[in-house]
Amino acid sequence: MDEKFIKQISLFAENKPGRLASIASSFKEASVNIRAFTIAEAGDFGIIRMVVDKPEKAHRILHDAGFTVSETDVLGIQMEDVPGQLATIAEVLGKKGVNIDYAYAFVTKTEKAFLIIRVNDLKTAVETLYEEGIPLLDMSDVQSI
Amino acid sequence: MTKWLLCDNMIEYWNPQIERMPLDELEQIQEERLRHLVDYVYTHSPFYKKRFDEAGVKPEDIKTLEDLQKLPFTYKQDLRDNYPKGMFCVPDTQLVRYHVSSGTTGKPTVVGYTKSDIHEWAKSLGRALTSIGVGRGDVLQVSYGYGLFTGGLGLHYGAEEVGSTVLPISVGNTDKQLELMQDLGTTTLACTPSYFLYMAEEAKDKGIDFQEDTGLKTGIFGAEPWTEEMRKRMEDATGIKAYDVFGTSELSGPLFTECTCQDGIHIWGDQFIVEIIDPETGETLPEGERGELVITTLTKEALPLIRYRIGDYTILNKQPCECGRTHPRIMRVTGRVDDMLIIRGINVFPGQVESVLMKIPEVGEHFMIHVDRINEMDTMKIQIEMNDEAFSDKVNDIISLEKKVASALKSVLNLSVGVELVEHGTIPRSIGKSKKVVDNRKL
Numbered sequence: 342m343d344e345k346f347i348k349q350i351s352l353f354a355e356n357k358p359g360r361l362a363s364i365a366s367s368f369k370e371a372s373v374n375i376r377a378f379t380i381a382e383a384g385d386f387g388i389i390r391m392v393v394d395k396p397e398k399a400h401r402i403l404h405d406a407g408f409t410v411s412e413t414d415v416l417g418i419q420m421e422d423v424p425g426q427l428a429t430i431a432e433v434l435g436k437k438g439v440n441i442d443y444a445y446a447f448v449t450k451t452e453k454a455f456l457i458i459r460v461n462d463l464k465t466a467v468e469t470l471y472e473e474g475i476p477l478l479d480m481s482d483v484q485s486i
Numbered sequence: 487m488t489k490w491l492l493c494d495n496m497i498e499y500w501n502p503q504i505e506r507m508p509l510d511e512l513e514q515i516q517e518e519r520l521r522h523l524v525d526y527v528y529t530h531s532p533f534y535k536k537r538f539d540e541a542g543v544k545p546e547d548i549k550t551l552e553d554l555q556k557l558p559f560t561y562k563q564d565l566r567d568n569y570p571k572g573m574f575c576v577p578d579t580q581l582v583r584y585h586v587s588s589g590t591t592g593k594p595t596v597v598g599y600t601k602s603d604i605h606e607w608a609k610s611l612g613r614a615l616t617s618i619g620v621g622r623g624d625v626l627q628v629s630y631g632y633g634l635f636t637g638g639l640g641l642h643y644g645a646e647e648v649g650s651t652v653l654p655i656s657v658g659n660t661d662k663q664l665e666l667m668q669d670l671g672t673t674t675l676a677c678t679p680s681y682f683l684y685m686a687e688e689a690k691d692k693g694i695d696f697q698e699d700t701g702l703k704t705g706i707f708g709a710e711p712w713t714e715e716m717r718k719r720m721e722d723a724t725g726i727k728a729y730d731v732f733g734t735s736e737l738s739g740p741l742f743t744e745c746t747c748q749d750g751i752h753i754w755g756d757q758f759i760v761e762i763i764d765p766e767t768g769e770t771l772p773e774g775e776r777g778e779l780v781i782t783t784l785t786k787e788a789l790p791l792i793r794y795r796i797g798d799y800t801i802l803n804k805q806p807c808e809c810g811r812t813h814p815r816i817m818r819v820t821g822r823v824d825d826m827l828i829i830r831g832i833n834v835f836p837g838q839v840e841s842v843l844m845k846i847p848e849v850g851e852h853f854m855i856h857v858d859r860i861n862e863m864d865t866m867k868i869q870i871e872m873n874d875e876a877f878s879d880k881v882n883d884i885i886s887l888e889k890k891v892a893s894a895l896k897s898v899l900n901l902s903v904g905v906e907l908v909e910h911g912t913i914p915r916s917i918g919k920s921k922k923v924v925d926n927r928k929l
Contacts, residue, residue, distance in 0.1 A: 351879030
């Protein structure tokens with residue numbers, strides 16, 4: 342089942358100018374590609390979450406640069422880019438008692454929408470989505486987007 | 487000197503006759519030496535003669551240990567006022583060394599040593615090192631600064647006294663420190679607790695595991711206050727035994743450590759008399775009460791000190807230690823009189839903050855206290871770093887960590903404190919004495 346998880350890189354960053362630029366430029370040097378990206382900000386600090394094509398490399402770069410960084414298993418869900426998709430997903434997970442801790446989405450060139458979610462119960466979420474016929478991304482999909 | 491190995495409890499002593507001497511016999515020695523000392527300073531030092539005369543005390547008034555209280559205190563300011571050598575009791579030809587303390591506030595202070603002073607110093611540390619199991623066959627990496635600062639040379643002479651092999655690397659150049667530690671088989675490391683934390687961080691980054699990759703067993707940490715909670719952290723993280731070392735340059739330098747019982751620092755009674763006083767009134771406090779440490783030197787020749795106000799807060803314990811040593815102990819120094827912050831009328835010591843923080847596993851070892859005055863109101867904010875392992879990528883977890891730290895501090899300090907989580911590496915690392923407070927109040 343593991344292969345249906347996506348490795349998300351999360352890092353703690355103080356809310357001050359230049360932090361994002363330094364991360365982005367170190368990724369550029371190491372040719373790490375960011376596929377999806379979001380910042381959850383809370384006053385003085387923020388948590389940057391991202392899905393990249395080379396998570397191990399990204400993790401190492403950030404760690405060596407002195408960031409507090411962690412890897413989290415999240416789910417990547419492929420959706421049709423039409424209204425109602427998000428509601429369906431939230432509904433089927435809710436019925437099984439799976440809570441979505443947070444979610445963010447991105448749209449690709451191929452008119453697909455991808456939803457990244459962190460849930461409190463990965464196993465049930467994967468089973469539920471599989472039963473409902475909702476396709477999940479794996480790391481190889483992330484690399485080839 | 488002989489070293490005894492007592493078979494029943496496997497405790498080694500550098501000088502068992504002295505270290506295990508019954509307290510009343512020890513006090514007889516102290517009394518004799520005190521009488522001699524008072525005569526000596528009165529006749530050899532115009533400074534002390536004047537002091538005694540002003541206080542209306544004559545050397546012959548001092549007969550017993552209780553009479554010590556009749557003598558006036560000596561302060562660091564006296565050393566500054568008599569810079570450089572106004573308080574010395576010997577001619578320059580008797581001096582074999584100077585150490586000079588940094589003069590961050592006002593003039594520096596100069597301490598002179600006779601040959602005997604250097605030897606007494608080494609003897610004191612020799613007993614201390616033996617009490618933590620350091621001796622022949624040990625490699626002692628001295629990562630305190632060498633030079634005018636007493637830390638490096640002090641430990642150096644102490645280690646040679648007991649026959650350990652000294653690695654006099656001094657402070658800094660951490661790569662070299664870690665390399666030689668592995669190549670030369672360092673068993674004992676002496677440095678400031680801050681520098682050890684820094685070294686441990688560097689070692690971790692390089693993939694060096696103290697337990698697997700080095701022979702390090704013992705750490706001797708001092709020159710700045712640290713807490714019991716920090717000790718636990720250090721020991722758990724590195725597998726070494728961490729011991730507190732105590733001393734000040736005015737008394738010679740680092741002089742005393744805990745023994746393996748880790749239950750207070752043994753102050754050698756044949757060399758020094760300890761008192762604990764109320765810093766406000768100057769009155770001697772009963773054993774067991776917390777107050778300011780005052781020390782009288784009994785064997786120093788060049789710069790003897792009478793009732794010297796050390797400025798550290800501690801507790802005196804005269805009960806014999808489980809290790810068999812009878813000399814008085816002082817409990818871990820919890821702060822200095824001049825480190826005390828007064829925030830909205832409440833006394834706060836950086837050590838209290840450290841104790842609270844180190845009990846919270848998510849909090850890293852480095853912190854900084856910021857004090858300011860905003861709209862006539864004192865504010866205190868503490869910056870902390872998070873342990874990498876504790877980082878959750880959920881915002882709520884981080885906010886609740888900040889709240890948890892703030893409420894733990896509030897319950898101990900009785901003060902509302904701002905807590906700010908900062909990025910790893912933001913708080914300056916220190917290889918010498920670390921600075922833990924930034925006070926921006928313009929008073």
